[in-house]
Amino acid sequence: MGKILEIIDLKKYFKTNQGTVLAVDGVSFHLEEGETLGLVGESGSGKSTVAYMIAGIYSPTSGKILFFGRDISMVANKRSLTTKGEIQIVFQDPGTSLNPRRTIGQILLLPLSVHKIGKANERRELAEELLQMVQLPKDYFEKVPSMLGGGEKQMVAIARALATRPKLVILDEPTSALDVIIQAKIIKMLMNFQRELGLSYLFITHDLSLMRNVATRVAIMYLGKICELAPTKEFFEKPLHPYTRMLLSSIPVVSEEEEALKPKKIESRGEIPSPVNVPPGCSFHLRCPEVMEICKKVDPQILKFSGKHFVRCHLFSKNSGHNNTSGNEE
Ligand SMILES: Nc1ncnc2c1ncn2[C@@H]1O[C@H](COP(=O)(O)OP(=O)(O)O)[C@@H](O)[C@H]1O
Ligand code: SF4
Ligand SMILES: [Mg+2]
Incomplete structure (x- = not known):
């Protein structure tokens, strides 16, 4: 991979x-x-x-x-x-991410035409397939977002994200x-x-x-x-x-x-x-139950603790006596 x-x-x-x-x-x-x-x-x-x-x-x-x-x-x-x-993104609030003046059909057709996916006369079918993928009925094509529930709107947003084959x-x-x-x-x-x-x-x-x-x-x-x-x-x-x-x-x-x-x-x-107003040193030090003197002054680097495990904390930095090796997330 x-x-x-x-x-x-x-x-x-x-x-x-x-x-x-x-x-x-x-x-x-x-x-x-x-x-x-x-x-x-x-x-x-x-x-x-x-x-x-x-x-x-x-x-x-x-x-x-x-x-x-x-x-x-x-x-x-x-x-x-x-x-x-x-690369596609699905936002938290489907209420504001879908254009209220467009039908669901138009919302799904837009990315298909922008990215020239399929031939013009095939796009309606592709958009209907997207609707089917997210288990919404075909007649939703003509509805506007305000007629849908929150979950349904989010499914439309997911279908729209999948339109461009991300x-x-x-x-x-x-x-x-x-x-x-x-x-x-x-x-x-x-x-x-x-x-x-x-x-x-x-x-x-x-x-x-x-x-x-x-x-x-x-x-x-x-x-x-x-x-x-x-x-x-x-x-x-x-x-x-x-x-x-x-x-x-x-x-x-x-x-x-x-x-x-x-x-x-x-x-x-x-x-x-x-x-x-980010605190100096480790930005968590005002809330940390294990805060040490160094934490108030020096911002710790992110270090490899083991294998694919990385941590940003002085408790695990080189001189603290913990068994770890340094490295960047890769
Ligand atoms: N466009 C912006 N202008 C000014 N501050 C912003 C803007 N977008 C986000 N912020 C600020 O950046 C910080 C991180 O915001 P955000 O990335 O939305 O956090 P999260 O998604 O984790 O809740 C917050 O303090 C937020 O107020
Ligand atoms: S470096 Fe670690 S121990 Fe120190 S304040 Fe930050 S989180 Fe706490
Ligand atoms: Mg956020």
Whole structure:
């Protein structure tokens, strides 16, 4: 399996009246073909900004985005055409991502004609097939989004994303606005599409427990940086970063087995600081139960702990006595 996506030291700063927002501040990771990388973090940690840069909605302040090894970071506004629709994004709120003045049919036909998929007279059939794929009836073709429920709208948004036969689909909290039954249905559908169509997913969520069954690897974001990244099993069995352990300790579990695996309850302390006023040193140090003197001054680097497990924390840096080797996420 090759690398479909690689992002290197990606940054996005926004200038605002309150100061510069360090929304994404040096994020690196890659995605293998056919895998699901879960990007998890609290609201405001920079997840959507990462997504929007990959999708070409925002230009990065600095850093690189490689798609099949090709640098696409500089073509933000032409990204969709440059990548021939091979990168698609599904947004959290299907209510605002679908044009209210277009019928579902028109919404599905648009990407087909923009990307010249099929002959003009075949496109209606292709669009109907897309509707069928997401299990919506044919007569929805003539409806407008306001006539659909939230889950149905999100299925239309997924069908639209699949129209251009993408290789990479960014799912930005695709089910957070929906109730749990519809959420489960959509997740199942997405997993089936992944298998059938060989898709790679960057799955963004604030719901860590959802990632257990969905992600190949999990990355945790905090204030614009990744603080831990590991294969899913290892991530849940051996969480390292104090922030990860704090998040995991607050997940409700269903079995005793899971309870035994869970880190000891760590009280969540404080709120996520503003990305305009990022604390010096480790940005988590004001909330960290294990804070040391060095943490207040020096921002830790992300280091390889073992195999594919990476962590950004002084507890695991070279001189701390823990057994690890340094390296970049690759
Ligand atoms: N266009 C923008 N202008 C200014 N600040 C922004 C903009 N977009 C996002 N931000 C800020 O960047 C930070 C990260 O936002 P976002 O990527 O949406 O986080 P998440 O998706 O994890 O909730 C937040 O503090 C947010 O307010
Ligand atoms: S570097 Fe220090 S403050 Fe930051 S997470 Fe690790 S122990 Fe906590
Ligand atoms: Mg978001």
